Amino acid sequence: MAANATIKHVAREAGVSVATxxxxxxxxxxVTEHTRVQVLEVATRLGYVxxxxxxxxxxxxxxxxxxxxxxxxxxxxSEVIRGIDQTARRHHYHVLVSSxxxxxxxxxxxxxxxxxxxxxxxxxVPEIQVPPAVALLPEDFPLVLVNCSxxxxxxxAITVANYDGAYAMTMHLLGLRHRQIAMITGTPRNLDAAExxxxxRAALKDAGISPDGALELSxxxxxxxxxxxxxxxxxxxxxxxxxxxxxxAMAIGALSAFRDAGLSVPNDVxxxxxxxxxxxxxxxxPLSSVHVDISALGECATLRLxxxxxxxxxxxxxxxxxxxxxxVRRSCGTQ
Amino acid sequence: MAANATIKHVAREAGVSVATxxxxxxxxxxVTEHTRVQVLEVATRLGYVxxxxxxxxxxxxxxxxxxxxxxxxxxxxSEVIRGIDQTARRHHYHVLVSSxxxxxxxxxxxxxxxxxxxxxxxxxVPEIQVPPAVALLPEDFPLVLVNCSxxxxxxxAITVANYDGAYAMTMHLLGLRHRQIAMITGTPRNLDAAExxxxxRAALKDAGISPDGALELSxxxxxxxxxxxxxxxxxxxxxxxxxxxxxxAMAIGALSAFRDAGLSVPNDVxxxxxxxxxxxxxxxxPLSSVHVDISALGECATLRLxxxxxxxxxxxxxxxxxxxxxxVRRSCGTQ
DNA sequence: CCCCAAAATGTAAACGTTTACATGCGCTTC
DNA sequence: GAAGCGCATGTAAACGTTTACATTTTGGGG
Numbered sequence: 001m002a003a004n005a006t007i008k009h010v011a012r013e014a015g016v017s018v019a020t021x022x023x024x025x026x027x028x029x030x031v032t033e034h035t036r037v038q039v040l041e042v043a044t045r046l047g048y049v050x051x052x053x054x055x056x057x058x059x060x061x062x063x064x065x066x067x068x069x070x071x072x073x074x075x076x077x078s079e080v081i082r083g084i085d086q087t088a089r090r091h092h093y094h095v096l097v098s099s100x101x102x103x104x105x106x107x108x109x110x111x112x113x114x115x116x117x118x119x120x121x122x123x124x125v126p127e128i129q130v131p132p133a134v135a136l137l138p139e140d141f142p143l144v145l146v147n148c149s150x151x152x153x154x155x156x157a158i159t160v161a162n163y164d165g166a167y168a169m170t171m172h173l174l175g176l177r178h179r180q181i182a183m184i185t186g187t188p189r190n191l192d193a194a195e196x197x198x199x200x201r202a203a204l205k206d207a208g209i210s211p212d213g214a215l216e217l218s219x220x221x222x223x224x225x226x227x228x229x230x231x232x233x234x235x236x237x238x239x240x241x242x243x244x245x246x247x248x249a250m251a252i253g254a255l256s257a258f259r260d261a262g263l264s265v266p267n268d269v270x271x272x273x274x275x276x277x278x279x280x281x282x283x284x285x286p287l288s289s290v291h292v293d294i295s296a297l298g299e300c301a302t303l304r305l306x307x308x309x310x311x312x313x314x315x316x317x318x319x320x321x322x323x324x325x326x327x328v329r330r331s332c333g334t335q
Numbered sequence: 336m337a338a339n340a341t342i343k344h345v346a347r348e349a350g351v352s353v354a355t356x357x358x359x360x361x362x363x364x365x366v367t368e369h370t371r372v373q374v375l376e377v378a379t380r381l382g383y384v385x386x387x388x389x390x391x392x393x394x395x396x397x398x399x400x401x402x403x404x405x406x407x408x409x410x411x412x413s414e415v416i417r418g419i420d421q422t423a424r425r426h427h428y429h430v431l432v433s434s435x436x437x438x439x440x441x442x443x444x445x446x447x448x449x450x451x452x453x454x455x456x457x458x459x460v461p462e463i464q465v466p467p468a469v470a471l472l473p474e475d476f477p478l479v480l481v482n483c484s485x486x487x488x489x490x491x492a493i494t495v496a497n498y499d500g501a502y503a504m505t506m507h508l509l510g511l512r513h514r515q516i517a518m519i520t521g522t523p524r525n526l527d528a529a530e531x532x533x534x535x536r537a538a539l540k541d542a543g544i545s546p547d548g549a550l551e552l553s554x555x556x557x558x559x560x561x562x563x564x565x566x567x568x569x570x571x572x573x574x575x576x577x578x579x580x581x582x583x584a585m586a587i588g589a590l591s592a593f594r595d596a597g598l599s600v601p602n603d604v605x606x607x608x609x610x611x612x613x614x615x616x617x618x619x620x621p622l623s624s625v626h627v628d629i630s631a632l633g634e635c636a637t638l639r640l641x642x643x644x645x646x647x648x649x650x651x652x653x654x655x656x657x658x659x660x661x662x663v664r665r666s667c668g669t670q
Numbered sequence: 671c672c673c674c675a676a677a678a679t680g681t682a683a684a685c686g687t688t689t690a691c692a693t694g695c696g697c698t699t700c
Numbered sequence: 701g702a703a704g705c706g707c708a709t710g711t712a713a714a715c716g717t718t719t720a721c722a723t724t725t726t727g728g729g730g
Contacts, residue, residue, distance in 0.1 A: 222613075223613055223616075
């Protein structure tokens with residue numbers, strides 16, 4: 001268990017009342033400097049640490065924010081947590097995480113068990129639709145959705161500019177005279193995947209190129225799925241001249257497959273990715289990608305949540321979009 | 336704030352006493368099936384969720400484990416959290432995380448603020464020495480150290496078999512007739528880095544090769560540092576025939592640098608890494624590495640902590656070591 | 671039909687805080 | 701020197717649970 005010494009012990013030992021100890025611990029109001037150091041000395045000596053539960057019981061705040069993360073491997077996860085944690089700590093909040101949810105039932109269970117333990121929630125559920133479980137929360141429960149499509153507009157939301165990024169990247173490829181551009185998509189029900197695909201399609205359409213289902217291969221964001229998709233492409237008699245993978249991991253898998261097939265990137269086929277993970281610049285050839293500032297995403301979400309929690313009257317629900325930037329390296333060649 | 340309805344509201348509405356509601360919520364003892372469904376119905380209708388703080392106040396347990404993580408980028412982080420979270424959830428525990436600590440003061444502050452909020456702690460501080468802040472914890476506070484050298488043997492600890500893994504990998508290179516083997520080390524004060532270096536040195540020594548300081552280049556686990564170290568090696572008139580990077584990220588940086596220098600891997604120089612991140616098999620050439628099951632590390636740490644918390648009488652302090660396996664791919668060539 | 675044990679439920683104290691309010695004390699001010 | 705005021709501190713209620721113990725209800729055997 002946590003601490004043994006309670007505020008009463010400290011009070012008795014220091015010869016003051018519990019109220020005074022409480023005041024000292026909260027660095028609040030007027031306490032004589034003399035009493036203050038006295039109490040602090042006793043507190044440290046006894047190893048006193050306030051009981052978070054008791055505190056939250058009376059103040060009605062837990063100083064904790066909950067974070068629900070998808071079952072996602074890779075660097076994305078750690079980066080976003082980093083952003084969240086740093087921001088939360090700066091504002092003296094704790095972070096209760098829960099990752100890897102198999103299904104809706106799972107999410108619901110976690111949501112239930114987190115309520116009563118957190119003051120607000122960051123939900124990272126890159127699903128096409130808002131999980132029904134959200135409806136179980138009280139109307140005014142502070143909540144920020146990350147990378148989740150909320151058509152209702154009822155909740156705060158932050159998303160990456162997936163559409164814009166994919167559009168820009170596709171346009172860049174078109175500018176390099178590519179006309180047969182394949183896309184390796186992400187998991188079907190994943191919002192990021194869907195938006196990136198939409199951006200890709202829109203760019204093709206705007207360039208007057210009619211869509212070709214055969215050029216859209218399904219992947220699942222893993223290196224392996226990118227590899228397999230590229231193997232399949234390499235086999236075709238009429239190969240596309242460029243391949244746009246919905247994330248860098250798949251792009252790197254694709255690079256590997258094309259190399260195995262004896263194809264040169266970017267001469268025989270251009271390859272680009274999305275996310276711009278640190279490794280992107282170190283593969284061969286260095287990978288062109290769409291840069292996303294993931295840790296800023298976490299920070300941004302946390303700041304919005306903090307505002308919703310601390311100044312609900314001033315806070316207004318809105319959707320925010322994190323911009324992306326095009327990073328051109330060698331893997332897509334030059335004109 | 337969390338929930339609005341309290342146990343009293345539910346009790347009144349259901350026409351029973353708070354004790355009965357409590358019993359129903361805890362799925363405990365004898366309650367008539369009829370009352371049970373009655374109470375549950377009211378609870379759901381009112382959106383009642385027990386107040387975690389109040390509960391922890393009386394039960395003296397928080398059902399939460401704290402996790403302190405280093406300021407670490409990359410996949411390691413997310414994998415270990417995944418292992419921890421999954422295991423904790425399976426045992427109905429929550430996970431309070433805190434990452435990215437700049438220094439000892441920082442760790443101390445986090446430790447303080449976590450006490451009174453968690454029932455036990457997993458400390459991942461890959462430092463050579465146990466952080467002094469640990470001394471502030473009560474003697475019997477459940478604690479598991481991960482990748483932290485605890486010479487005192489006072490605490491539970493789990494470490495990766497860094498020494499063995501590095502020894503085995505170096506031996507493998509020696510078996511391939513390499514005699515000039517360079518190592519790109521990790522951050523100086525990092526325990527993993529130190530142990531891997533030690534394993535490398537021991538293998539050389541056992542092979543009758545005298546140590547050569549010029550073959551030990553310092554890195555910091557980042558792709559970039561591996562790149563720079565390899566650039567420096569490529570420039571030398573007498574190049575080593577093999578390079579052992581203390582992690583895969585640096586190995587991949589090194590691959591990139593050697594390629595830029597016009598050197599062929601593994602023909603001109605062999606390159607190997609450590610960790611076996613998913614990407615290792617997709618770089619060119621596929622990277623030989625020392626495989627570590629990171630998520631198992633998290634699971635293992637959590638299980639030990641849970642035992643220390645739940646059965647302190649049976650639990651005995653000990654050090655555990657996660658084995659590694661050698662994964663040979665093309666980057667180190669063959670005999 | 672009564673009695674008793676067992677089962678179901680109720681009562682109330684306790685957990686460790688915070689905080690509104692009460693108290694006491696030392697100063698200033700007349 | 702009394703009155704009044706402000707500051708430092710103390711007192712006690714309240715927060716939402718759990719649980720030991722008390723009480724009521726149930727059901728079965730005589």
